[in-house]
Amino acid sequence: MSVLSWASLEQTLTYLEIGGHFRPAGCVARTKVAIVVPYRNREAPNITFNRGLLMNIGYQEALRDYDYQCFIFHDVDLLPEDDRNLYSCEQSPRHMSVAIDKHNYTLPYEAYFGGVSAISRRHFQKINGFSNVFFGWGGEDDDMYLRIVYTGLDVTRNSATVARYKMLRHAEDKLNELNAVRFRLLNTARRRRLQDGIRNVKYTVLKKEYRQLYTWILTSPHTSGAMFSVNGREGLRMSQRKNKHF
Numbered sequence: 001m002s003v004l005s006w007a008s009l010e011q012t013l014t015y016l017e018i019g020g021h022f023r024p025a026g027c028v029a030r031t032k033v034a035i036v037v038p039y040r041n042r043e044a045p046n047i048t049f050n051r052g053l054l055m056n057i058g059y060q061e062a063l064r065d066y067d068y069q070c071f072i073f074h075d076v077d078l079l080p081e082d083d084r085n086l087y088s089c090e091q092s093p094r095h096m097s098v099a100i101d102k103h104n105y106t107l108p109y110e111a112y113f114g115g116v117s118a119i120s121r122r123h124f125q126k127i128n129g130f131s132n133v134f135f136g137w138g139g140e141d142d143d144m145y146l147r148i149v150y151t152g153l154d155v156t157r158n159s160a161t162v163a164r165y166k167m168l169r170h171a172e173d174k175l176n177e178l179n180a181v182r183f184r185l186l187n188t189a190r191r192r193r194l195q196d197g198i199r200n201v202k203y204t205v206l207k208k209e210y211r212q213l214y215t216w217i218l219t220s221p222h223t224s225g226a227m228f229s230v231n232g233r234e235g236l237r238m239s240q241r242k243n244k245h246f
């Protein structure tokens with residue numbers, strides 16, 4: 001669990017092409033997979049974290065670069081332990097981080113969808129991506145589970161012996177406080193689904209850098225309660241109260 005320097009990783013992972021692309025040398029890859037990692041530098045901007053919204057931005061920006069067919073939505077702090085847990089998309093959206101050390105390698109609850117998930121482009125489009133209205137910690141993963149179900153799709157999982165992860169420890173984040181309205185928002189998941197997602201996410205790309213190991217995108221989301229006309233009242237109220245999501 002030691003921390004390696006970027007320079008040493010760049011020297012080791014020389015098979016990566018610029019932007020963090022990998023392609024097998026001896027065959028043509030069957031699918032094109034993008035791994036989207038939402039990351040906010042723990043010190044940096046003073047807005048409340050919004051994981052779902054960052055996933056939606058990562059999805060759209062990846063598609064501007066390349067014709068990806070499959071998307072893995074991945075917490076920055078999870079390390080896969082077993083390479084039989086394939087980073088690929090199958091017939092149904094798949095929850096990949098089934099067994100995490102932090103949860104004693106057991107699924108916390110049946111509708112759990114946090115951590116890592118694999119969703120095909122076709123399905124993500126149909127689901128309308130993640131919700132944009134969950135600011136702070138919690139709920140956006142449960143909302144995604146509900147969206148998948150309401151879209152008429154199934155969630156699949158590999159067995160807990162294969163789908164194992166370690167979670168890195170870190171201090172509690174500032175500006176990722178518990179989202180107090182997350183349960184109320186979850187009650188509106190069905191109605192919100194078609195208005196709140198990749199179809200209406202708006203943002204500015206401040207920087208996009210094709211680094212050796214990955215592509216780095218710095219964005220500034222444009223979010224306002226007005227976007228969630230149907231049943232985003234809770235989202236609106238929360239934005240107004242904190243007044244720092246704009």
Ligand code: UD2
Nearest residue numbers: 038039040042049075076077114115137138139141173176
């Ligand atoms: C759980 C879920 C996560 C998400 C979250 C609720 C697991 C393993 N993960 O995360 O998917 O549903 O609950 O919102 O159950 N991050 C930053 N900077 C910040 C804050 C968050 O980069 O300041 C990113 C980072 O990728 C991180 C992820 O958001 O891994 C989730 O945050 P966390 O790891 O602090 O919270 P955790 O593990 O409870």
Ligand code: MN
Nearest residue numbers: 075077078167
């Ligand atoms: Mn975590």
